[in-house]
Amino acid sequence: MFRERSSISMHYACTIAESARRNGLDADALLQQAGIDPSLCRRELCYANEPEQRMRISSEQFAALLLGYWVMADDEFLGMTASGSKHGTFALMARQAVMLKDLGAVYRHLSRFYRLFTDAFSLRLEENGAEARFVMDMHQQELDPDHTFADFFLLLWHRFPGWLIGRFTPLRAVHLTIPKPPHAREYALIFPGPVLYEQKELALVFDAELLQEPIVQTQETLGVHLDNAPHVWVSKPNIFPHYTRRVKNYLDNCSDFGAADMESAAAQLHVTSRTLRRKLTQEKTSFQALKDKARQDLAIKYLNQPELTLAQISQQLGFSDPAAFSRAFKQWMGVAPSHYRRG
Numbered sequence: 001m002f003r004e005r006s007s008i009s010m011h012y013a014c015t016i017a018e019s020a021r022r023n024g025l026d027a028d029a030l031l032q033q034a035g036i037d038p039s040l041c042r043r044e045l046c047y048a049n050e051p052e053q054r055m056r057i058s059s060e061q062f063a064a065l066l067l068g069y070w071v072m073a074d075d076e077f078l079g080m081t082a083s084g085s086k087h088g089t090f091a092l093m094a095r096q097a098v099m100l101k102d103l104g105a106v107y108r109h110l111s112r113f114y115r116l117f118t119d120a121f122s123l124r125l126e127e128n129g130a131e132a133r134f135v136m137d138m139h140q141q142e143l144d145p146d147h148t149f150a151d152f153f154l155l156l157w158h159r160f161p162g163w164l165i166g167r168f169t170p171l172r173a174v175h176l177t178i179p180k181p182p183h184a185r186e187y188a189l190i191f192p193g194p195v196l197y198e199q200k201e202l203a204l205v206f207d208a209e210l211l212q213e214p215i216v217q218t219q220e221t222l223g224v225h226l227d228n229a230p231h232v233w234v235s236k237p238n239i240f241p242h243y244t245r246r247v248k249n250y251l252d253n254c255s256d257f258g259a260a261d262m263e264s265a266a267a268q269l270h271v272t273s274r275t276l277r278r279k280l281t282q283e284k285t286s287f288q289a290l291k292d293k294a295r296q297d298l299a300i301k302y303l304n305q306p307e308l309t310l311a312q313i314s315q316q317l318g319f320s321d322p323a324a325f326s327r328a329f330k331q332w333m334g335v336a337p338s339h340y341r342r343g
Contacts, residue, residue: 008057008061009054009056010042010054020072023079025073030068034062035061036057037306042055059231070087074087078152082143093109103164103213104211106164106215107157110157111123122139123137125211131172131207133175133205135201136157136201151190154204155233160233163232168192169192169206171192172205173194175200175203176196242283248294251290251291257295258319260318296333302316313337325337
């Protein structure tokens, strides 16, 4: 689960690549631009019996794949609807949404906005006592055979409005119209609530009182948010304690993992190493755990880039030699990096 929470099933890369081929795009080029080896993008590698054998990609790679499709096809709907949506449409909607009063106004704005721009689906907000439902009616579900479009946009209707009010909002339930699919495990990582299958409608179900939550973002913060999209939508939101967040920022910007240690992090944060160790302990983590997590995320990303040898990956991650990297990777994932790369 440690591995799964920091990555995304190859299932979604496969379905986007298949959509690209159906629509006459160069799927292999699209995958390569995102740092994904096309030879690993196979369905049988997505649903292996053992979780540690299932191929996964980093959230950065998946975000690059989405963005690459949007640019290559000029279609934010990923070629999975009868009428596409030109790249930039969502940003136009978002610039209007950030000026609204509260979450309820945002969901009503989403419904009106997309009604003007597409016939591919319709959106509506329903309120029933203490419960609210945001419903998406797909008009030609057969064009999205693997539910990828529906999954991504339900996630987007949850993540972006939540960002506008500054909260990762809990869900009472997520309603899907399909039977339970082979990639069902992924939904526990995507949505903060139970997923119900074979429902009449696609819907997010949440507490109606959330509709009164005020918008806290601004045009300025929206600009930064959109600059980091779609990665900010597909990476699992986390709210980290103060010193954990600062160490993560240090590691995320670290160009030399070999030199990254408690002392250098403490110096960067302008505290003593003893103080930093105590603060991280109070926040129920450690420098080594955070470093291992950062290394793991990068390892998944690098192993999906076939031009990098294991020796090069080992060096970039700051290991003394490839054997040390292999031992660490097997401890994280349960398999050796060479086995993971072969699928």
